[in-house]
Amino acid sequence: MNILTQTADGSNTLFNETIGEHYHSSHGALQESKHVFLEAGLKHSISQREEKEVNVLEVGFGTGLNFLLSFAHCEENNIQLNYTGIEAFPLSKEVIEKTGYEQYVMPEVWQKFLANYEVSLTQKQVLSSFCELEIAHITLANFKSLPQFDILYYDAFSVQHQPEMWTNEMIAHACSFLKVGGIFVSYAITGNLKRAVKSCGFTIEKLPGAAGKREMLRAIKS
Numbered sequence: 151m152n153i154l155t156q157t158a159d160g161s162n163t164l165f166n167e168t169i170g171e172h173y174h175s176s177h178g179a180l181q182e183s184k185h186v187f188l189e190a191g192l193k194h195s196i197s198q199r200e201e202k203e204v205n206v207l208e209v210g211f212g213t214g215l216n217f218l219l220s221f222a223h224c225e226e227n228n229i230q231l232n233y234t235g236i237e238a239f240p241l242s243k244e245v246i247e248k249t250g251y252e253q254y255v256m257p258e259v260w261q262k263f264l265a266n267y268e269v270s271l272t273q274k275q276v277l278s279s280f281c282e283l284e285i286a287h288i289t290l291a292n293f294k295s296l297p298q299f300d301i302l303y304y305d306a307f308s309v310q311h312q313p314e315m316w317t318n319e320m321i322a323h324a325c326s327f328l329k330v331g332g333i334f335v336s337y338a339i340t341g342n343l344k345r346a347v348k349s350c351g352f353t354i355e356k357l358p359g360a361a362g363k364r365e366m367l368r369a370i371k372s
């Protein structure tokens with residue numbers, strides 16, 4: 151059902167045969183994750199605030215690549231990372247082990263992730279003195295939370311392949327978990343998405359996209 155394939159920057163991704171789409175950009179899984187979620191999302195959010203603590207919510211946890219890069223960055227910079235992933239169809243640990251993503255983070259980050267992955271699907275795990283991970287094994291539609299997150303990584307399959315993840319209602323539901331001043335980031339930037347986010351009271355920014363995409367979306371909850 152999921153086939154491991156290499157992307158243009160040499161990093162791997164999965165091709166989901168049921169959905170008919172890759173988990174990451176075929177122009178480069180690593181470069182997309184770094185550009186959209188790490189640089190435009192996490193680092194930007196941290197630079198805007200005094201606190202050395204950040205609450206991240208990811209829609210579509212998948213292989214955990216966005217998490218791994220975020221964990222490595224926070225670990226290196228002494229920032230407390232409280233990370234919640236939402237994932238309706240969790241991958242097996244065996245599939246994650248084969249991604250080769252250990253090349254992109256420190257060995258202890260990779261080992262802590264693998265050792266805690268399966269348990270974090272059932273309860274919050276402390277991975278280090280700077281990182282907590284919880285993966286809600288649930289659909290986004292059924293996920294509930296207070297507005298407690300500083301950043302939302304919106305990394306669902308594309309609107310062409312999974313339109314139900316991009317309706318106004320679903321975007322509003324996801325955005326409701328952000329604090330005021332919280333940041334929404336996504337590789338996607340359709341007219342509909344911009345309108346949906348604006349109608350939730352966000353100010354939108356169009357940023358240069360990751361390789362293969364002209365633009366990406368970042369929006370701030372006002």
Ligand SMILES: C[S@@+](CC[C@H](N)C(=O)[O-])C[C@H]1O[C@@H](n2cnc3c(N)ncnc32)[C@H](O)[C@@H]1O
Nearest residue numbers: 210211212213214215238239289290305306307
């Ligand atoms: C584009 S992939 C995410 C890639 C991921 N961020 C990574 O780095 O590997 C989309 C993810 O959304 C998950 N998904 C699909 N439908 C979902 C739903 N209704 N609610 C939550 N997650 C869903 C898929 O199983 C898949 O892992």
